[in-house]
Amino acid sequence: MKIKRQKTAKKVISFYRYNYGFREPFQILLDGTFCQAALKNKIQIKEQMPKYLMGEIHLCTTNCVLKELESLGKELYGAKLIAQRFQVRNCAHLKNPEGASACLLSMVKNKNVHHYFVATQDQQLTMKIKKLPEVPLIYIIQNTMVLEKPSPKSIAQVSLLHRDLFVPVHQQQTIQHLKEEKGLVKKSEFQHKKRKRKGGPNPLSCLKRKGKPSQQPTEEKKQKRSRKKRRIAHSSATSKETHQV
Ligand SMILES: [Zn+2]
Structure with a gap:
């Protein structure tokens, strides 16, 4: 079971690596709900997450997440202690903190340029992230971390x-x-945008090319090439003959 889970994670990570340029250290953006669930399920995020994702990671959060945890008081004190150890990434709400869910969504919704993984147990945030492209999602289910499929x-x-x-x-x-x-479509933009030169074509473009041959072989060149091939074939045949002699 564990091997299968790891294999699935590997596939998902490869998907993000090759298609969206995710690189190590992976940036994991966590909220209070995830920290709370990790605490409850005795999951050591710092130790277990790099093993599960098979790579180096940076655990990070935002000021809004920390502020929200503070406001929730005693019940989430443990989660707050965990979250406080993470790097704090700048969000757009420095002066007016937002709810953690809205804040994390704002961090990834614009093409997820910083390649964040989002780790959350917040159902609403999860639903919204599942509708976005390019955002890997991690949650805890039955005492284990799960990386959601793309x-x-x-x-x-x-x-x-x-x-x-x-x-x-x-x-x-x-x-x-x-x-x-x-x-079905209008004339391609390429044709519209094609520049018209005043006074005929560029005289430089009319000059005969020196050095490198053009990419598309002309008939003459094709013939030359086939002649050359024949000559090579002939010479190799004669060399064989001389060997035989
Ligand atoms: Zn924020």
Whole structure:
């Protein structure tokens, strides 16, 4: 069971590494609810989380989370002590602290540029994060930490990206032309934006190229190449003959 859990986590981490550029040390943004659950379930976050995520981590929180824990008093005193040991990351609410949930959401909702993992037991925050792309989510369930699978938004975003990558450029152009013919899209912006030069083409572009050959081989070059191939084949054949002799 433990091995399966670890394997799943590894897959999820790889997904974020390769598709969204997550790197070690992983930035884990925690709230009071997660600290409280860790305390209750005797989970040592600092020791267990790097093992589970198979990499170095930075545990961090925000001022709003600490302020909220302070305001909740005795019941969350233990959680507050844990959270106080984390690095405090700047949020946008320095003068007017927000609720922890709203604060953490604001830290990740704009494309999660700092590559935060969010560790929370807050149901509402969890629901909102599951709707975002690019935000790994960690929670505690049955005495263990669980890294949630990538959200449908993340998966859709990544597959779209891959689809575009796998269609060769010339095919993309053909698709674009067909769409234009059928009136599905307006003429491509590329065509509109194409600069018109006054006074004919750039004279430098009309000069014959020296040195490097152009990328698209002309008929003449193709012929030359095939002649060359033939010559190589011929010479290797003759060399074989001489060896045999
Ligand atoms: Zn804040």
